[in-house]
Amino acid sequence: MARAITPRRKALNTAIAWAIGLVIFFPILWVFVLSLKTEGSAILPPLDVLRAPWTFESYGLVQERSNYFRHFSNSVIIAVGSTFLGLLVAVPAAWAMAFVPSKRTKNILLWMLSTKMLPAVGVLYPIYLLFIRMGLLDSRLGLTIVLMLINLPIIVWMLYTYFREIPGEILEAARMDGASLREEVLYVLTPMAIPGMASTVLLNIILAWNEAFWTLNLTAAQAAPLTAFIASYSSPEGLFYAKLSAASVMAIAPILIMGWFSQKQLVRGLTFGAVK
Amino acid sequence: MTMYSRALMGACAAAALATGASAETITVATVNNGDMIRMQGYTDDFTEKTGHEVEWVTLEENVLRQRVTTDISTKGGQFDIMTIGMYETPIWGANDWLVPLDDLSDDYDVDDILPAMRGGLSHDGTLYAAPFYGESSMIMYRTDLMEAAGLEMPDAPTWEFVRDAAIAMTDKDEEIYGICLRGKAGWGENMAFLTATSNAFGARWFDENWQAQFDSPEWKETLTFYLDLMEQAGPPGASGNGFNENLSLFQQGKCGMWIDATVAASFVTNPEESSVADEVGFALAPDTGLGKRGNWLWAWALAIPAGTQKEDAAKEFIEWATSKEYIELVAANEGWANVPPGARTSLYENPEYQEVPFAKMTLDSINSADPLNPTVEPVPYVGVQFVAIPEFAGIATEVGQEFSAALAGQQTADEALAKAQALTTDAMEAAGY
Numbered sequence: 001m002a003r004a005i006t007p008r009r010k011a012l013n014t015a016i017a018w019a020i021g022l023v024i025f026f027p028i029l030w031v032f033v034l035s036l037k038t039e040g041s042a043i044l045p046p047l048d049v050l051r052a053p054w055t056f057e058s059y060g061l062v063q064e065r066s067n068y069f070r071h072f073s074n075s076v077i078i079a080v081g082s083t084f085l086g087l088l089v090a091v092p093a094a095w096a097m098a099f100v101p102s103k104r105t106k107n108i109l110l111w112m113l114s115t116k117m118l119p120a121v122g123v124l125y126p127i128y129l130l131f132i133r134m135g136l137l138d139s140r141l142g143l144t145i146v147l148m149l150i151n152l153p154i155i156v157w158m159l160y161t162y163f164r165e166i167p168g169e170i171l172e173a174a175r176m177d178g179a180s181l182r183e184e185v186l187y188v189l190t191p192m193a194i195p196g197m198a199s200t201v202l203l204n205i206i207l208a209w210n211e212a213f214w215t216l217n218l219t220a221a222q223a224a225p226l227t228a229f230i231a232s233y234s235s236p237e238g239l240f241y242a243k244l245s246a247a248s249v250m251a252i253a254p255i256l257i258m259g260w261f262s263q264k265q266l267v268r269g270l271t272f273g274a275v276k
Numbered sequence: 277m278t279m280y281s282r283a284l285m286g287a288c289a290a291a292a293l294a295t296g297a298s299a300e301t302i303t304v305a306t307v308n309n310g311d312m313i314r315m316q317g318y319t320d321d322f323t324e325k326t327g328h329e330v331e332w333v334t335l336e337e338n339v340l341r342q343r344v345t346t347d348i349s350t351k352g353g354q355f356d357i358m359t360i361g362m363y364e365t366p367i368w369g370a371n372d373w374l375v376p377l378d379d380l381s382d383d384y385d386v387d388d389i390l391p392a393m394r395g396g397l398s399h400d401g402t403l404y405a406a407p408f409y410g411e412s413s414m415i416m417y418r419t420d421l422m423e424a425a426g427l428e429m430p431d432a433p434t435w436e437f438v439r440d441a442a443i444a445m446t447d448k449d450e451e452i453y454g455i456c457l458r459g460k461a462g463w464g465e466n467m468a469f470l471t472a473t474s475n476a477f478g479a480r481w482f483d484e485n486w487q488a489q490f491d492s493p494e495w496k497e498t499l500t501f502y503l504d505l506m507e508q509a510g511p512p513g514a515s516g517n518g519f520n521e522n523l524s525l526f527q528q529g530k531c532g533m534w535i536d537a538t539v540a541a542s543f544v545t546n547p548e549e550s551s552v553a554d555e556v557g558f559a560l561a562p563d564t565g566l567g568k569r570g571n572w573l574w575a576w577a578l579a580i581p582a583g584t585q586k587e588d589a590a591k592e593f594i595e596w597a598t599s600k601e602y603i604e605l606v607a608a609n610e611g612w613a614n615v616p617p618g619a620r621t622s623l624y625e626n627p628e629y630q631e632v633p634f635a636k637m638t639l640d641s642i643n644s645a646d647p648l649n650p651t652v653e654p655v656p657y658v659g660v661q662f663v664a665i666p667e668f669a670g671i672a673t674e675v676g677q678e679f680s681a682a683l684a685g686q687q688t689a690d691e692a693l694a695k696a697q698a699l700t701t702d703a704m705e706a707a708g709y
Contacts, residue, residue, distance in 0.1 A: 040549060043524040065313065124346065132352050216339055217346060220354040221303050221331035232334035235308040236464070237539060239520055 028252070035059065035245035042241035058246035066229060068250060075225035075251075077140050078215070079208035082147035083155075083201055089148075090155040091197075095185060097156075098163035099171060109160065112153040120150075120213045131218060138220040146218065147208045154207070155200055162196025163189070198265050202258075209255045226251035299327035300589040302356040305344055307337050309576065311409050311539075311616045312359065314606065315597060321605060322596045328589045337464075344581065348373045351583035356590040360405060362396040362575045362647075363662045363669070369399035375580040375587055377403045377594065384595045388620050393575050396647050396658075405577035406598040409539065410618030412641035413472060413571045413661075415559040416526065416544055417533040418552060421445045421452065425532075431637075432569075435476065435501065435562040438533065442509035445532030454509030456531035457502070460518035461680035463672035468572060468661040469535070470679060471672070474498040476563045476570035480651040481663050481700075486709040490675075490697035499679065499689045506683060515684035527551060535561055537574070538641055541634035542613055558637035560644065566652045572661035573645035575619070618642055667707045674699050 005013075033049065034042045041052030062068070097105045127146065128137075136142030166189065174188040190197070212227040219228055230251050233244040259266065306312045312334070319330045333355070335343060340359070347354045348368070360368070368374050380386050386394075386403065393407040415433065422429055425444040430437070442454030458469040471481065479494035489495060506514050509532075511525055519536060523543055526534045527550040534540070547553040561571035578597060580590045596602060600622055606615045612629050617638055623629050624639045650660040657663040662672070675696040682692035 040524065040527065043521065044528075065316075125350065128346055128350050128352060132350060137352055137354055216335070217343060220305070220333050224333070228333075228335070231336045231339050232308055234336040235310075235520075236337045237519055237537060238308070238310045238543070239524060240308065 028256075031245045031248050033245075034241055035249045037242050039239040039242045042245065043239055058242040059250070062233070062243055062246045062250065066232065066247070068229065071224060071226045071229040071251075072254070074140060074223055075209055075227075075254075078143045078147060078223075078225055079205045081140070081144040082151065082208050083204040085144060085148040086152050086155045086204060087197070087201070090152060090159050091185070093156050094159035094163050095189065097160050098166075099168055109157065112156060116150075116153050124217060127214075128218070137218060138222045138224075140223045143215060143218055143223055143225075146214050147211055150211070150214065151204050151207055155204055158200040158203070159193070159196065162193050162200075165196075166192050195265065195268055198262075199268070202262050202266050206255055206259065299329065300586045301329040301331060302586050302589050302593055303331045303333060303354065304578075304593070305333045305335065305340060305355045305358040307340055307359055307576070308334050312576070314610070314614070315408070315602075315616075318602070318605060322593060325596065326589070326592050328592065330593065348581045348583070353581075353583045353585060355581055356584045356586045357578050357580055357593055359408070359576055360579050361577065362573065363659065363664060365397045365405045365577060365579065366399040366658065366664050367666055368579070369402065369404035373582055374404040375582055375584070375590075377406055377580075377591070380406075380591070380595060384599060385622075388600070388622050389598075390619060390621055390642060392573055392642050392645060392647070393619060396573055397575060397577050405575075405579035406594050407575040407577045407619040408598055409616035410573075410575040410642060411537045411539045412573055412618070412638065412645050413469070413536055413561050414538050414541075414637055414641045415533055415535050415561060416541060417441075417557050417559065418445070418529075418531070418555050419557045420552075420555045421532045422557070429557060429559050432560045433562050435564050435570075438535075438562045439501075439505050439509075442505060442533060446509040451530055452532065453511040453525075453530060454532040455505060456511055456517065456522040456525050456534045457506060457514070458518055458522065458536070459506070459510075459514040459680055459683045460516055460521070461673065461676040462518070463662065463669045463676060465518045465676065466680055466683075467672040467676040468574075469570075470498065470502065470676075472561070472572040472661040473502065473570040475568045475651050475660065476561070476566065477501070478564070478566045478568075478652040480653055480655045482655060482657065482704075484654055484656050486656060486704060488697050488700035488704060490693045490700060495693055496689065499682065499693060503682060503689055515680045535570075538634065538638040539617065541638065542617075545613070545633060556633075558634050560637070560641055568650070568652050569644055571641050571645050573642065573647055574661070667703060671700050671703045674703075 035058055036054045036056065037049060037052050038055055038057060041049060044052065097109065131137045131142055134142075136145075170192070171184055171188055174184050179188065210227070212231075215225050215227045216231060219225070230244070230247050233240055233247045316332050319332075323329055341364070344355060344358045344360070346352070365374070369376075389407060390410065393410045394403060397403060397405045397407060415429070415438070417429055422441065422445065425441065427441050427444060429441070438455070444454065446452065446454035458466045460466055474480070474495060477494050477498040479492060479498050480489050483489055511517070511530060517525070519540070522531065522534055522536060523540055525531050526540075526544055529552045534544075541556075541558060544550045544556050545553050550556075561569050563569045578594045580587060580594070584590055598619060600620060603615045603620065603623055607628070612626075613632050615623065615629070617623070617635075624635060629635050645660050647658050647660050657665065662668055678687070678692040678695045678699075681687050682689055
């Protein structure tokens, strides 16, 4: 039974929710504001920043100096590629753990998650050396593989929890009707798991898009994605806030828009099921 | 040997030669400083002259350092040229991480590089990086405010004069602060300034036996003087101010004096950026009569990492970028005030460049910095505003946090110095000194 909420209480809750939302969103909003100012005014105290004239100058300069499209396409290829490569590995793994668990399944899941607890820099040198040997440095393929490996535990975990929500009896019924394993996964499991898979895909694209350790450390000129594009606008000697902000807005805009449109799917996926 | 096989061998040799001299694509790692960005715009000139193409990788300064350290120590060969500073060059040169630049062509005229720069970018007498631009630090001051305060800035002032002038120029109601100095924590931020300043007060980082010296009266005097001065005549929130923040304050006309990199002179005198462009004077960094001035020495230099496959093309690039011709190219297109300063003697002998208002003071400042004998008392290290050992960056950043906290009023000078002494001693012991 729903609890009765007074209109006053509701208004208060709404106000608090908006306030928290604004606080969380504020840094992005401020970056957007700074990107529309000149370098000289972007470094002023906040109120003076707002009073300073608005201009698209920084966007023009960034556009002129950098190859945005190359960084953008690298980001898309790496983020989408690593996510789908991850799905290829994770769907069978999560299927096995959800529907044919063994007594070690829980431990395997925990072990997979524990690899996320290792600081990335701890394996920088081994991976760097491997990449040199395999000629994968500064290649999109290399980055796609690394980001797939980094995000794999999350993909498996997410899919595993979604798959667990699906009653095993339905799959059993399909098997009784003579469905092969391939047909069972493709035609029975997948359609039911689509909301969960969609949110897994979205979340992992976002994670891969924003990943700024490996993408900076394993690239040079060719495979550098938008994270490297942002990093190139900070300057030790010279004002840079406005151009850095413009570069940041250009880098986050695609993923922000994607997130905006798929918000419903994302929230549904993340809150899917009764116990989450 | 038949005619046929001879012809074949000849053809092969010719092909091999042609490949050897053929056009390459070199990758240059650099930082986002104005002069570097300008250089990127002239890449076509290099390609036209040599046939080599250039790929630029611009990174944030600390990311660049970490990135090239990984690559260079694993011989990854991702970069053919990288931009490094005076701090890393001797250390990396000693590690054999850099290709020695001892066979540059005669046309390049290596003897024309300013002696201070050449010394700072060498290890054991071998040059490991060529200066693209060099800098020292100096006082930039507002001539109008100085005049209004009834004072006249000498060419070589003392700290006492600077303090008195700063207090006289301060008008907090009008948001005019007599002096703007670095307060933001970092080995290349507040510690560059404070280390250089401490030299003028007779302090030093280590004695001859590598013992930390933050418990010395000289360091106490340095820090107390700085904190008192900033309290009386500094801008609010100074503990967050680095080069860029002070540059902005000065350009808005809020600072009477600013002691910082000589390269800032071209920014504060540029009427498009600076509201006080016509009212800026220059003077040497102050001293206290002990024989050392608080001015540092730094160069952004180009070096070739050992392990590159394109050493010859990389050398050609360095010769192009740090040549007299490059300076002339920039001067012809953008005026003499915009050429990369502080690298070559011939630039300062050029009558046209001598007309640039900050040219003389920049050269005098560079020449008065001595990285080999930076302090009043002897020290076992090289470097004016840094100590050229690998551990320095980490230690100085931590010390910088303590000093920055003292400036923010979170602790006293004594507390900050005691912590600095303790953490430096620990770190140096752990490093085996």
